[in-house]
Amino acid sequence: MIGPMEIMIGITALAALFSTAATYLAVTEKDLVKAVIYSAIQSTIYAFIYYMLMAPDIVLVYIPVAVGLYPAVILVLIRKTERWEKD
Amino acid sequence: MDAFWNVFLWGYIYSTVIAIIALTVYGMATRPHLVKKLILLSILSDTANLLAVMIGMRKGFIKPPVFPGISYTNHPVANTTQLAKFADTAVDPVPQVLVVTAIVIGLAVLVFLGYVLILLYQKYGTLDVRLLEAKITGKGGKK
Numbered sequence: 680m681i682g683p684m685e686i687m688i689g690i691t692a693l694a695a696l697f698s699t700a701a702t703y704l705a706v707t708e709k710d711l712v713k714a715v716i717y718s719a720i721q722s723t724i725y726a727f728i729y730y731m732l733m734a735p736d737i738v739l740v741y742i743p744v745a746v747g748l749y750p751a752v753i754l755v756l757i758r759k760t761e762r763w764e765k766d
Numbered sequence: 767m768d769a770f771w772n773v774f775l776w777g778y779i780y781s782t783v784i785a786i787i788a789l790t791v792y793g794m795a796t797r798p799h800l801v802k803k804l805i806l807l808s809i810l811s812d813t814a815n816l817l818a819v820m821i822g823m824r825k826g827f828i829k830p831p832v833f834p835g836i837s838y839t840n841h842p843v844a845n846t847t848q849l850a851k852f853a854d855t856a857v858d859p860v861p862q863v864l865v866v867t868a869i870v871i872g873l874a875v876l877v878f879l880g881y882v883l884i885l886l887y888q889k890y891g892t893l894d895v896r897l898l899e900a901k902i903t904g905k906g907g908k909k
Contacts, residue, residue: 695779695782718808737865740866749876752876756883757801760801760884760887761893764798764801
């Protein structure tokens with residue numbers, strides 16, 4: 680019998696898989712702007728996982744900080760420095 | 767069957783989180799650009815926070831740690847039975863409080879490190895660690 684707890688854990692497991700993929704793309708990407716976007720996608724998935732793990736207060740803090748402010752600060756940093764990572 | 771799926775899925779989630787930690791540490795060790803290292807550092811701190819919240823989550827504890835039945839206009843002192851029932855179903859709130867603090871501190875650290883990186887770029891004209899090593903020490907690094 681599949682209850683709400685099992686469905687919740689299953690959705691969390693799926694989201695964890697997607698966040699692993701987003702992290703891998705952020706590690707291998709040479710364009711830093713794209714890497715920041717992958718990092719923001721990964722943060723969105725993490726916010727979803729926090730919601731699934733019964734932490735709505737963390738979601739309220741995490742969405743503006745990790746999806747909004749982190750990429751904004753790093754994008755300003757890239758604009759003031761350089762964009763491409765060379766081999 | 768239920769127990770098997772619970773154990774399997776929780777083990778799977780923990781192993782993906784540990785895989786993300788390994789990926790970010792690998793990226794921070796091998797990628798040469800300092801901004802990339804900063805991005806991976808933010809992912810690493812988020813993953814550590816997620817691990818803390820997952821430790822506070824136990825089987826059968828399926829409610830957020832918000833005590834029901836209290837409003838601004840009507841706030842009676844809860845009786846012990848009500849409190850015990852609430853504590854039997856709510857997740858552990860202590861890791862969540864610590865994580866909320868850690869997220870904000872992480873933002874402050876990120877802004878400080880970004881400022882340091884801007885100063886480095888203004889002085890040396892690059893953020894590649896191999897070129898930085900060559901420029902600072904005058905030897906080694908990428909030609």
